[in-house]
Amino acid sequence: MPVQSRPILPYQCNQVIHPWHESCIGAACSLTKPLFKESFRIYCALYAIAGLIRLRKVKTLKQLRQRLIGFVLETVQSTMFLAVQGLFFLPTCCGGRKIFGHISYYKLYFQIIFCTLPGIFIERKQRRGALALYMTNLAVEVLFKMAVHRNLLTPLHNGEILIFAIASSIYTFILKTTSDHKHNSLLFSVIKSLIGKEECAPSLSIELIPKSKEKSVFFTLFYKYIKIIKHWPLIQNKNHPICNHKYHCFIHVLLGFLKRFLAGILIQMILHFTTSPIQFLQHPILFFSTLYKKGFNLGKFLGFYSAIYRLTSCLLRNILKYDRPEHGLIAGYLAGFSMIFYKSSTLAMYIMGKLLESIYFKCAHDGKVPIIPYFDSILYALSTALVLHAAVVEPQAMRPAYYKFIERLTGGYFSQVDRRMMDCYGVCSSKLFPNYKLPLMKK
């Protein structure tokens, strides 16, 4: 039952927010070690992987030294960004309790902004946009779950597929209209490679002719064989002035499916081997059975996406006898339903978020909408405050993996918050903690 009124809590902050330590400063200090340790571990691993990938471009010793210095500075800066927010979190909550004399459901949200806003300004400017997008996605998910819990919304069955289909239709429409994608170029090139460059607007840039590489005897024979097949008149696309693709429509669709299907299986296998290498050593049978169960999902998703898109496009071209960017809207929308094989609300929300972001930047670039200064930082601060607020008073509305991340970051202290006291807010704050035990209070 939704409760409209949100009473205020007249308790001391050490009775509710930090029952593990009597003093506010002591409680905040106990978070210091896990915060810095975990933040450093996360960013060290993240930047080490990114650094290894970028290592290919290093040619001289000077460049290597610059990269190493950059790695250290980036790690320290990002560690500070994450840890400082954690360090400021309790003081902002306790400060509000001292100023207002109570803990209020709504005021707590605005108090938390005082820890997220300074935090984001510590992080590098280039990373703020990506962080804002990630946290906004999480915040939208939290708001959605909150609305469902309050009976304001009913979850739509397969809603993520619909979101993905709508985003996909707009992406493919843009891809068919222009080849200029300054913003969000990575995602545009991923979708372009899924549907094939023949299905997109011709590129404006002059493509360089790749240098011929020396191949082994085996590969030379293999390529010769493929070349012979390519010249079969049956598979050539000669009598079709509207379809631009090289081969017959049927082969075009089939090739689209097969290539992406195999690529999907390969990606899934690599992901499976890198995420659970210990399982491979300890329980190889279980490892391969889970690989077999999940192994084809990504392949089917990518394969059907490409095939449905190409099939619809070719059908439209054959029936209407012309090709227009509007076809991309229909073909992209229908292709989006291939997500049924790889359902992911995170992916759907990310793709939609990136689309909205690129539309905003395009409009801002054309002078149609004003550029709001520090928009990404403000968005990050508001979204992160919402997520953290939910983590305290309504953790069931959060993505479980993100709650576990906060829990790890705070050294387990986050689950020691006495949420039974907050149940009077009417949002079932203690729902996830039925066996909660009050920790021993340090003085």
Ligand SMILES: [Zn+2]
């Ligand atoms: Zn306190």
Ligand SMILES: [Zn+2]
């Ligand atoms: Zn065709």
